[in-house]
Each structure stands twice: as C-alpha cells, then as structure tokens.
Amino acid sequence: MPNDFNQQIIDEFRANAGRVGGPFEGARLILLTTTGARSGTRHTTPVAYLPDGGQRILVIASAAGADRHPQWYRNLVADPQVTVEDGTFTYPARAEVLTGAERDRLFARAVQADPRWADYQARTSRVIPVVALHQQAGGPPEASSRGAALKMIHDAFRRELALIRDEVDRSGPGLGAQLRVNCLTLCGGLTEHHRHEDAGMFAGIGAQRPDLAPVLDRLRGEHRRVAELVAQLQQTVNAGSADRDQVRAQVARLVADLEAHLAYEEEQLIPVLDGVG
Secondary structure (H helix, E strand, O other): OOOHHHHHHHHHHHHOOOOOOHHHOOOOEEEEEEEOOOOOOEEEEEEEOEEOOOOEEEEEOOHHHOOOOOHHHHHHHHOOEEEEEOOOOEEEEEEEEOOHHHHHHHHHHHHHHOOHHHHHHHOOOOOOOEEEEEEOOOOOOOOOOHHHHHHHHHHHHHHHHHHHHHHHHHOOOEOOHHHHHHHHHHHHHHHHHHHHHHHHHHHHHHHHOHHHHHHHHHHHHHHHHHHHHHHHHHHHHHOOOOEHHHHHHHHHHHHHHHHHHHHHHHHHHHHHHOOOO
C-alpha cells in the first residue's frame, strides 16, 4: 500500500488529469504500477519522468539518494511488465534497466537539466539506476465522453508547452540536451496527433456532417500552420547554435497559434462529438 503522502498525490493526480500541487507542482509525474517482487500484489507510486522521444520515457531510481533502491525499482527488476498513467493515457509498458554508456549518458543529461540528480548520487555509494519505460500499447483517454477525451488530450499539450516555456526561461544562453529532447518530443506528439485527427476524426465528422466542411477546412489549415511552426522549432532545436531567446520566441509563437486552434476546435467539435451539436 502507498504511504499517506504518496496516496494523497495519487488521488490528486487522478482527480486532476495529472496535475498536482505542493512540492510537485509543475513537475513531470507519472503513476507507475508494478507487481510486488515478493507479494505479487500491485503497487502504485508517483515517479518523476523525463521525455525521451518516441515510445519511451525515462525514470530514475534515486530514492532521494538513499542507500537502498526504491521498492518500485526492485519490483520492476523482478517483473518488468508495468502500467503507466500520465494523466491522460493509461498504458502497459516494459521496463528496461539501462546500463553502461547509455545509462551514464542519460543520467548526465538528466543532471544537466536538474542538478538535484547529481546531489542524490553524491549521497549514496550505489549507482542510481536509469530505467526506460517502453510503451507497448495505446488507446483513448479514460474520459466520460469523446468530447471530454479530446479536451484531455488538448490540456496535456497545453501543460507540456507551459513546462517547456518555463524550462526555456530557466535555461542558460544555450539549450541543454534534455530541453532539446523535451522540445522534439512535444513536436513529434503534436505532429502525430494532428495526423490522426486529419485522417480519422475530421474524416468521420465530415462524412456525417457535410455542413461542417468550412469548420474542418479551417482546422486543417490551422494544422498546416502549426506544422510549419513545429518544423521551425525542430530545425532551431537541432541546430548546434540554438540559443534561448530564439527558442523562447518560437515557443511563444507556437503557444499562441496552438492555443487559438485548440480553443476553436473545442468550441466547434466537442458539442458534435458529444452528440449535442
């Protein structure tokens, strides 16, 4: 069973689609459910994570520098099949404990983004593990309706953009490696989401509601505009000479255009998705 502090975070996380307050406000958190190495029962723990692009994220078994690995880590070593909740999606994942040069490179990347990881390592003689969680399946958000699911996905993008904007503001003159990964992961997620909307949701709505053709045409045009801004941000982030002010300006433009797009899409399509439009 989670301790009282963890249970409060779990309850708040689930009640607010991944948002929590207190000491973890603004942090990237997941709920990680593992199978007890001895008991065989399922245990859920709030864990900080790092984006890593593609279909995996990273978690670090720091235990705040304690001399013993956290229980969730010992559990996933015994059984690497885990469940991840990110506030929008719940999905099965396979845990892979990284070793050697890959572990060292990714831990250094994490330290560059947040020196507290180095502080935790300095407190203990154990090598703090880095674990990749590989998503194995996907699916729609657990929402009360299709419209609510769309809003949850949009809010996840809003939250991630706000985190990246804050990270850019706190960064030095250049971009750290983890911040680059965060930006590129977001860009990939937006591109994939809009591709699915164009080919799936918009096509389905258009077939049932020909009167919404002007709305869908506008939304597709906004997708193309967002894609241009995403491509510009990707190009800047990938450049070795990228600086904070340049990225900050591009993120601000992306936030402004995307927020307007998301608001219009929600206004026009949520009533249709929920059958009241």
